[in-house]
Amino acid sequence: MSSAEPTSAQVTRTDRLGPTEAADVLALARTAGDADGADPLDEHVLLRLRDPEAPAVHLTARADDGSLAGYAHLDTTDPATGVGVELVVHPAYRRRGTGRALARGVLAAADGPLRVWAHGDHPSAAALAVDLGFGRARVLWQLRRPLTAPVPEPRLPDGVALRAFRPGLDDEAWLALNARAFAEHPEQGRWSPADLRVRLAEPWFDPAGFLLAVEESTGRLLGFHWTKVHERPGSARIGEVYVLGVDPSAHGGGLGKALTAAGLAYLRDRRGLDRVMLYVDESNTGAVALYERLGFARWSAHVNYRLG
Known part of the structure; x- marks a missing residue:
């Protein structure tokens, strides 16, 4: 606006x-x-x-x-x-x-x-x-951190492994996990199969950068870190923590931190990037605290205004 x-x-x-x-x-x-x-x-x-x-x-x-x-x-x-x-x-x-x-x-x-x-x-x-x-109703922060700074070693909970997303095979299970992880989110939690398909068809999509945390004994999806790389002519490349989610049943075990670290390492080591960004609601104090502990700092703000 x-x-x-x-x-x-x-x-x-x-x-x-x-x-x-x-x-x-x-x-x-x-x-x-x-x-x-x-x-x-x-x-x-x-x-x-x-x-x-x-x-x-x-x-x-x-x-x-x-x-x-x-x-x-x-x-x-x-x-x-x-x-x-x-x-x-x-x-x-x-x-x-x-x-x-x-x-x-x-x-x-x-x-x-x-x-x-x-x-x-x-x-x-x-x-x-x-x-x-209009009234100021919601603030979305963009946070950034350099990937040249140390990235924590991903420490997954016992019995949990990481693998890449498989388009066409993981779609339904991921949509269900996404809905559970973002049940209270005004946009992310309502993604449909069409919303997912259109993003999987985008030129930037890379399944290797869409990391899934799975329960080794059952194969059940517990969390994910979907990364993205922004490439625009005339601008420096930058990675993004595109979507990070953890099943509510897996909260409290450090999975969110491990997934974040794994995605940052992927963007640095596999994609050769030196900086990364993400978006987080100002009201999501738990997520903000996690990202700040991982070296992220405020870069800009996006404000939602409402009328009626």
Whole structure:
């Protein structure tokens, strides 16, 4: 969520973007991300932009010359929790009122409560949120650590082994484990088979970096550490603790710490990376404490604003 663009920008609503329009939005997001140091659209939105069949409401703001000045994405697939919104404005068109015009377009297009992410906690997003009556509801921190610093040796509980994820064979068992591990999480715990398949098809996916902790006697999945590598032309490569989860029945035995360490070692030794990041809810104090003990520190914040 950002504010501003050209005063004369025209806001248009559509339920489907063509390939050229989607490419324009992706280019806009890259430009804004490079300028702000934080990607303005999360992975969920980027995946939907690449899928022409994904249901969504799109608002585009174009300047008089036709250039894309701003974009808002409305996810209306979960009315129980409200409409999810992400909004981005091109750096060249900020402080000219189009961010506000897009936000008003969102208010007109949405039916029900709104959940709006401001990636990077940009000051103009905070000001716009206050002006429009949104309340600050949730904070997601990005933490980082160097992989050049020592990584603890993974110490798995007795009777537990690590292996790589097997696409097509582990899907169902992993989805069930993910649902148990994130039963209280507003997004992660509701992943469907389609959500998993689309990520397994992404160019960055590497099954060797999707580590599963299994009970040796039964083969039951107890936890996982799914790593990711971000590679963008002109930017340094960085690893990510993409998703880390432990079955509630396996809590308290040090499995989360061991899985984290194993994934960090994989990113360092197998992928040759020298830094890693992750996202964690500010309210998840247990996870924050674990990551801080493993050498992670705050890098940036992403704020969720709510209305209604």
